[in-house]
Amino acid sequence: MFEDQYVELLPARTTMQSLTIIGAGGAGGAGGAGGFAAALSAALNLVQADQTAEAASVFGDASAGNVAATGDATSGAAAAEGGAGGAGGAGGAGITG
Numbered sequence: 001m002f003e004d005q006y007v008e009l010l011p012a013r014t015t016m017q018s019l020t021i022i023g024a025g026g027a028g029g030a031g032g033a034g035g036f037a038a039a040l041s042a043a044l045n046l047v048q049a050d051q052t053a054e055a056a057s058v059f060g061d062a063s064a065g066n067v068a069a070t071g072d073a074t075s076g077a078a079a080a081e082g083g084a085g086g087a088g089g090a091g092g093a094g095i096t097g
Contacts, residue, residue: 025092035083045073 047070055064 021095023095025094028091029089031088032086034085037080037082039078039080041075041078043073043075045070 047068049066049068051066051068053064053066055062
């Protein structure tokens with residue numbers, strides 16, 4: 001067209017390419033802690049004894065006594081289990097190309 005006009009072309013080292021972005025998703029959140037658990041085992045041995053001992057003597061001293069004996073009290077084993085922890089959060093989806 002006109003001799004004094006020109007077009008500047010891109011240098012040879014420059015290339016045009018498509019760009020692909022790929023990234024992994026983020027990690028999921030931590031799960032919640034489990035619930036508290038407490039166990040209690042107790043044993044009680046209670047004796048209620050009303051006894052009367054009479055002593056009588058014709059010649060000399062007389063004595064009388066009462067004895068209330070109890071056996072052993074044993075409690076059973078105690079067990080408790082806390083609640084399960086919450087599930088962790090899902091990770092991020094990430095970017096695919």
